Amino acid sequence: MGFSRRRIKGSSDGIYRFGRAEPASVAIWRQLFQSPCHKGHGQLGNRKKIADDHRIMTGDAVAYCAHPNETIDLIRKSGAAMVAGNCEKQLAIDAQECGCGFEEGSLCNLLSVGWYSFTTSLLRTDLRQWMKTLPDIAVFTHQGLRAAVIHGGVSDIARFLWPNSPQSEFEFEIKLLQDYVGQIDLVIAGHCGFAFTRQIGPVTWINAGTIAMPENRGDPRTRFAVLESKAVRFHYLDYDHFAASQAMRNAGLNQGYDKSLVDGYWPSEEVLPAELRRERAMG
Secondary structure, three states, X not given: OOHHHHOOOOOHHHEEEOOOOOOOEEEEEEXXXXXXXXXXXXXXXXXXXXXXXXXXXXXXXXXXXXXXXXXXXXXXXXXXXXXXXXXHHHHHOOOOOOOOOOOOOOHHHHHHHHHHHHHHHHOOHHHHHHHHOOOOEEEEEEOOEEEEEOOOOOOOOOOOOOOXXXXXXXXXXXXXXXXXXXXXXXXXXXXXXXXXXXXXXXXXXXXXXXXXXXXXXXXXXXXEEEEEOOEEEEEEEOOOHHHHHHHHHHOOOOOOHHHHHHHOOOOOOOOOOHHHOHHHHOO
16 A cells, blocks of 8 residues: 555544543553453453543554454444554555555564464455544544544554654644644554653643553553543553463464563564664663
């Protein structure tokens, strides 16, 4: 898929605006891995007593793991809001690759061939059609703060914005986003797999993290974010990562991400900035 087709659309059908109700708490996460053993989105709502319709997912619901159809069924049943990730964009049109933004020929790119082929071979037609309906941007108001939810970037849905990316990169994306949706106080994003906040002038950029892929720190626990009382707080999520890893191996998905669920390290670090690679994380 070319760059232009990965761009956030400016048309009204690419933006979803929530109602005017201002929830006391909003749970936000990115899924990425999936397994019936992984009840993550249910836990994060129940633990904080957050209503189903106050949960937001930043995309990439299915990738890497063994149960794509079951995962989407759970998300749809939950009633949580969701924006499209690059995986949903690609799977919706039955594309040949994940559109993840990996360098051509890199190990990350080569590893993606295995899990993406597995997912697209199993995904039901009705779920592909549902993915086509997902918005690129979601806008809502929380405690008087106006928030916009995207996946990666506005210029490119698969853009990696890391905790240590230059401020100018965030400023560029915020400017594009505000051209589409107007003034905002918060940006909520996903894609990179690390939970963090950055203050970019008057705008707070929040990456909600992912509830299934560890952050390359040697800890299998994963994270999600909760907006509460105008503040964002990150929480750890414990789930049966051993069972999820075994389900991957049973499905033949043993390219390395099965081990990531257990040891907390990514099988390839090429995409990561030097500061986030294993030798720095262990130092």
